[in-house]
Structures are given as C-alpha cells and as structure tokens.
Amino acid sequence: MQFETLPGFREFYPEACARRNHVFGRWRQVARAFNFLEYDAPVLEPLELYIEKSGEEIVSQLFNFEDRGGRAVALRPEMTPSLARLIGAKANSLKRPVKWFNIGEHYRYERPQKGRLRAFYQFNVDIFGEPGPTADAELIALLCQALQAFGLSAGDFKVRLSDRDLWLLMLAAEGLDEAGSATVLGIIDKLERTDRSKTIEKLAPVLGEQAEAFLGRIEEAIAIRDFDRLRAYIENLPLEGDLAAQAKARMEDWAQLLRNLKAAGAGDFIQIDLGIVRGLAYYTGFVFEAFEASGAGRALAGGGRYDALVKKLGGPDMPAVGFAMGDVTLVDLLESKSLMPEYMQRPEFIAIIGGEDERDAALADAAQLRALGYQVEYPLKNQGFGKQFKAANQSGARFALIYGSEELERGVVKVRDLTAGTEAEIARDQLLQQVPALLESGLES
CATH class of the missing domain: 3.30.930.10 (Bira Bifunctional Protein; Domain 2)
Structure with missing residues (x-):
C-alpha cells in the first residue's frame, strides 16, 4: 500500500x-x-x-x-x-x-x-x-x-x-x-x-x-x-x-x-x-x-x-x-519572478581512494576537516579510480583529495581542482593549515 x-x-x-x-x-x-x-x-x-x-x-x-x-x-x-x-x-x-x-x-x-x-x-x-x-x-x-x-x-x-x-x-x-x-x-x-x-x-x-x-x-x-x-x-x-x-x-x-x-x-x-x-x-x-x-x-x-x-x-x-x-x-x-535560487548541496572536498590503507588515511584527514566545519565526501565502497573521478565530477565538489599508494608512502595528498583540472601536492600534516588559502584562492598554477 x-x-x-x-x-x-x-x-x-x-x-x-x-x-x-x-x-x-x-x-x-x-x-x-x-x-x-x-x-x-x-x-x-x-x-x-x-x-x-x-x-x-x-x-x-x-x-x-x-x-x-x-x-x-x-x-x-x-x-x-x-x-x-x-x-x-x-x-x-x-x-x-x-x-x-x-x-x-x-x-x-x-x-x-x-x-x-x-x-x-x-x-x-x-x-x-x-x-x-x-x-x-x-x-x-x-x-x-x-x-x-x-x-x-x-x-x-x-x-x-x-x-x-x-x-x-x-x-x-x-x-x-x-x-x-x-x-x-x-x-x-x-x-x-x-x-x-x-x-x-x-x-x-x-x-x-x-x-x-x-x-x-x-x-x-x-x-x-x-x-x-x-x-x-x-x-x-x-x-x-x-x-x-x-x-x-x-x-x-x-x-x-x-x-x-x-x-x-x-x-x-x-x-x-x-x-x-x-x-x-x-x-x-x-x-x-x-x-x-x-x-x-x-x-x-x-x-x-x-x-x-x-x-x-x-x-x-x-x-x-x-x-x-x-x-x-x-x-x-x-x-x-525567477528569484528563487536552485539549490544543490556540494561538498568542498571529495576523496579519491586507492585501497584500504589509503582509505584509513583519507578517513583520518576527513575527520579533521569535518571537525572544522568543511564538507567532505568519500566513497563508501571500493571502486576503480575511473568511476571515482566520474562521481567526483558529478558531485559538484570543488576539489578532489587523491590518496594513492605513492602519495601515502610520501606522506602527501594530491589535490585536484575539479573545475580547472590543475593539481598540486600538499603534505598531509600541512593540509589543515593550507585549506583556508586553498578555498579562497584555489591552486597556484
């Protein structure tokens, strides 16, 4: 019924x-x-x-x-x-x-x-x-x-x-x-x-x-x-x-x-x-x-x-x-009067995750970012990078935080501007300090 x-x-x-x-x-x-x-x-x-x-x-x-x-x-x-x-x-x-x-x-x-x-x-x-x-x-x-x-x-x-x-x-x-x-x-x-x-x-x-x-x-x-x-x-x-x-x-x-x-x-x-x-x-x-x-x-x-x-x-x-x-x-x-805006909630960051070890790192960073009030999304199930990037572009997120095995080994996270397509690496222990400038000015070319 x-x-x-x-x-x-x-x-x-x-x-x-x-x-x-x-x-x-x-x-x-x-x-x-x-x-x-x-x-x-x-x-x-x-x-x-x-x-x-x-x-x-x-x-x-x-x-x-x-x-x-x-x-x-x-x-x-x-x-x-x-x-x-x-x-x-x-x-x-x-x-x-x-x-x-x-x-x-x-x-x-x-x-x-x-x-x-x-x-x-x-x-x-x-x-x-x-x-x-x-x-x-x-x-x-x-x-x-x-x-x-x-x-x-x-x-x-x-x-x-x-x-x-x-x-x-x-x-x-x-x-x-x-x-x-x-x-x-x-x-x-x-x-x-x-x-x-x-x-x-x-x-x-x-x-x-x-x-x-x-x-x-x-x-x-x-x-x-x-x-x-x-x-x-x-x-x-x-x-x-x-x-x-x-x-x-x-x-x-x-x-x-x-x-x-x-x-x-x-x-x-x-x-x-x-x-x-x-x-x-x-x-x-x-x-x-x-x-x-x-x-x-x-x-x-x-x-x-x-x-x-x-x-x-x-x-x-x-x-x-x-x-x-x-x-x-x-x-x-x-x-x-066409004065009512169309609303879609968009995360500021979406994580792209390589495997379980990378997921642990992504979750740890996401927890700290969320505690500061930032909107962070990440995939709940394991998927290939291709599907994850497609979902990231569809989400409307501004930045992707990419966690691969190489990035994890070097203690960095790769940040991609999903609008401009530019990328940069940020040390994970500097991520929280870098985020305000990142959101205000974007990635430096």
Missing part, C-alpha cells in the same frame, strides 16, 4: 528543504540586523487560547481535539496568542521595548488552494512596550527590508497602510456607536471581495436608507493615496471636542510614521490605502498588508497594532505591534 501526503501538507525533499532554509535564512538575517531576538512556543496549545482571542468561529478553522487528559487542544493556527501569553507571564522582568521574532509552522483546517495550505511556515515579528508610531515604523521598515532581501523591489510589492483608529473616528462622524462601527469594519474588510449591491445590503441593518450614500463616502476615503489629501479629508469630518482633538493627534502620528519610514528607506514601498482594515477585532491602530505591486495574488504579509491583547489574555496592559509573513505566497512570488 502506497501512503500519500495529507491534503494541504508538504514534503521537503533535500532540494526543497534547501530552498525553504534559504527563505528562513533571509528572514533570520534581517530580523537580527534589526536586533530582534528569536523565540519559540508550543505547537499544541489550549483551544480556549484561540477562542479567547478570536471567538468561537475560529474553532471550525482549527485542527482541534481532546487529548488523553481530557483537555481541549489545538495545533496553533498563528503565533500571536502564544506570544501574548509568553510576554504576559514575564512582562515585569522584560526590558522594554521587547523585540522578538519567530519562524514556525502553523496549521489551519481549510480548503487547500493556491497560496493557502493547511500547514505553512510564518515569519512572526513583534514589538511590545512601545505605544508610539516609531515602533510601527520599525516593524514596517523590517517588513520591507525582509522582502528586499530576496531581490524584490518597489516595482514588485507595496505595503498598504491603514488605521483602525482613524476608521473609528470616521465612523463616529457618521454617528455610529462602538457596536455599529465593529459591524461596519467587518463589512469594509471584505469590500474588495464583495459585489457593491451585496455590500449595501449588508450595511442596511446598521445604516438603513443611508447605506448607499454611506458607501459612496467610504469609497471616497478608500481611494485616497496621498497624505495631504488624507489630512484634508479628516479635517473636514464633522468632529467636535475630544473627537476633533483625537483626529488632530492621529494625523500627527501619521506624519511621524511616514517621515520615519521615508528616513528608513521604506518610503517608496508605502501606499496609503484605507481599504485595509484587517478583520480581526483585536487590532487597535495602524494596520498594514504587503501585496504584490500588481495587486494579483494573496497578501504576502499582514499585521498591525494590538495594544489590548496581552491584557485580554491575562497579562498586564502592554502595547504591541507585529506582523506575520507566510512562506507559501512569498515563494510563489519569488518563483514567478
């Missing part, structure tokens, strides 16, 4: 695993350049953790079950709840701002399709303890640099920037209360994927006969791409007193965020787009999503500010902002 992989899950044969590790390596490199610390958390968590964060409707999207201890558990669909729990448990002892990142596998029980699988990896990056827009700017700049690290440019992706706080002010100007605003934001979040008539139909229970006129005003706001236009739009809202003061302060936050992003070299990637709402109710301020510049395909990354979540999950009141980037849509984009 031939077993098949479960739907929505992936195998990673060596070349695919190397490509995956290439992605992970770039993510780690950028996170560490911004001085973020790596953490990890359990892949299996209490089901209640996700219900508390996202509501009962999340259960249908999870791999959840009752364990042998009678506990309701779930494979993690995302990292944020686990992270908020970890931060909350140690909040008093953590030096702020807390800058952490994680690369981990996540699981969602949903229909597999292009850009979305049931098992996927995410790059999660978060800052805790800093309420101002400088933290938002740091995260968005890191996101832009992470995508640039793969060779993507401003012509390939954009980060669409919006603001839940601004939306609440805009909806307050429409006379909506907190419950009505929450309902409307959920509708706006799906605006791009819903027919206009259907959207009006969904708005009607909240706005009645004003639903269509309201949608027109919303569409006007969503079309804004310029900060000066956005500021003029907000200044013209019918807000008074504390709400007017909040609107003014919020535009100052916008100005600082955009200034910091420009200074950090991310300005060309930013696109103001109030159509981004991020449907999850726990977002509390700036929200953003990275998309391919053409607008095709799914979001490459998404995130925003979630200042209330740590407290909601039992921790102290602690501001937070973060984003997650998935590997599936990213790799799809990189492959479409």
Whole structure:
C-alpha cells in the first residue's frame, strides 16, 4: 500500500528543504540586523487560547481535539496568542521595548488552494512596550527590508497602510456607536471581495436608507493615496471636542510614521490605502498588508497594532505591534519572478581512494576537516579510480583529495581542482593549515 501526503501538507525533499532554509535564512538575517531576538512556543496549545482571542468561529478553522487528559487542544493556527501569553507571564522582568521574532509552522483546517495550505511556515515579528508610531515604523521598515532581501523591489510589492483608529473616528462622524462601527469594519474588510449591491445590503441593518450614500463616502476615503489629501479629508469630518482633538493627534502620528519610514528607506514601498482594515477585532491602530505591486495574488504579509491583547489574555496592559509573513505566497512570488535560487548541496572536498590503507588515511584527514566545519565526501565502497573521478565530477565538489599508494608512502595528498583540472601536492600534516588559502584562492598554477 502506497501512503500519500495529507491534503494541504508538504514534503521537503533535500532540494526543497534547501530552498525553504534559504527563505528562513533571509528572514533570520534581517530580523537580527534589526536586533530582534528569536523565540519559540508550543505547537499544541489550549483551544480556549484561540477562542479567547478570536471567538468561537475560529474553532471550525482549527485542527482541534481532546487529548488523553481530557483537555481541549489545538495545533496553533498563528503565533500571536502564544506570544501574548509568553510576554504576559514575564512582562515585569522584560526590558522594554521587547523585540522578538519567530519562524514556525502553523496549521489551519481549510480548503487547500493556491497560496493557502493547511500547514505553512510564518515569519512572526513583534514589538511590545512601545505605544508610539516609531515602533510601527520599525516593524514596517523590517517588513520591507525582509522582502528586499530576496531581490524584490518597489516595482514588485507595496505595503498598504491603514488605521483602525482613524476608521473609528470616521465612523463616529457618521454617528455610529462602538457596536455599529465593529459591524461596519467587518463589512469594509471584505469590500474588495464583495459585489457593491451585496455590500449595501449588508450595511442596511446598521445604516438603513443611508447605506448607499454611506458607501459612496467610504469609497471616497478608500481611494485616497496621498497624505495631504488624507489630512484634508479628516479635517473636514464633522468632529467636535475630544473627537476633533483625537483626529488632530492621529494625523500627527501619521506624519511621524511616514517621515520615519521615508528616513528608513521604506518610503517608496508605502501606499496609503484605507481599504485595509484587517478583520480581526483585536487590532487597535495602524494596520498594514504587503501585496504584490500588481495587486494579483494573496497578501504576502499582514499585521498591525494590538495594544489590548496581552491584557485580554491575562497579562498586564502592554502595547504591541507585529506582523506575520507566510512562506507559501512569498515563494510563489519569488518563483514567478525567477528569484528563487536552485539549490544543490556540494561538498568542498571529495576523496579519491586507492585501497584500504589509503582509505584509513583519507578517513583520518576527513575527520579533521569535518571537525572544522568543511564538507567532505568519500566513497563508501571500493571502486576503480575511473568511476571515482566520474562521481567526483558529478558531485559538484570543488576539489578532489587523491590518496594513492605513492602519495601515502610520501606522506602527501594530491589535490585536484575539479573545475580547472590543475593539481598540486600538499603534505598531509600541512593540509589543515593550507585549506583556508586553498578555498579562497584555489591552486597556484
């Protein structure tokens, strides 16, 4: 019987695993350049953790079950709840701002399709303890640099920037209360994927006969791409007193965020787009999503500010902002742009062995080279020199270390550059000292 992989899950044969590790390596490199610390958390968590964060409707999207201890558990669909729990448990002892990142596998029980699988990896990056827009700017700049690290440019992706706080002010100007605003934001979040008539139909229970006129005003706001236009739009809202003061302060936050992003070299990637709402109710301020510049395909990354979540999950009141980037849509984009390198692991050295005595010498040298971190291959069975040289050339190795009876008798190893075809002899007791120069400069002619 031939077993098949479960739907929505992936195998990673060596070349695919190397490509995956290439992605992970770039993510780690950028996170560490911004001085973020790596953490990890359990892949299996209490089901209640996700219900508390996202509501009962999340259960249908999870791999959840009752364990042998009678506990309701779930494979993690995302990292944020686990992270908020970890931060909350140690909040008093953590030096702020807390800058952490994680690369981990996540699981969602949903229909597999292009850009979305049931098992996927995410790059999660978060800052805790800093309420101002400088933290938002740091995260968005890191996101832009992470995508640039793969060779993507401003012509390939954009980060669409919006603001839940601004939306609440805009909806307050429409006379909506907190419950009505929450309902409307959920509708706006799906605006791009819903027919206009259907959207009006969904708005009607909240706005009645004003639903269509309201949608027109919303569409006007969503079309804004310029900060000066956005500021003029907000200044013209019918807000008074504390709400007017909040609107003014919020535009100052916008100005600082955009200034910091420009200074950090991310300005060309930013696109103001109030159509981004991020449907999850726990977002509390700036929200953003990275998309391919053409607008095709799914979001490459998404995130925003979630200042209330740590407290909601039992921790102290602690501001937070973060984003997650998935590997599936990213790799799809990189492959479409021919930016995903083909990987083949190649040894630096491959031994060519004459007989058993020579094998002993080759193994002794290989052990020392491997202990220093060099990649060394040698034949596991006895073969003639011809077959061994053919295998050596096919391996992609840079150098062959040739151990014949004459070389063994004289205490040397013959080194052949498999690309240039040049050869030289090196005393075996000098091999370790000669290797760094050999790899850097090759064989001297």
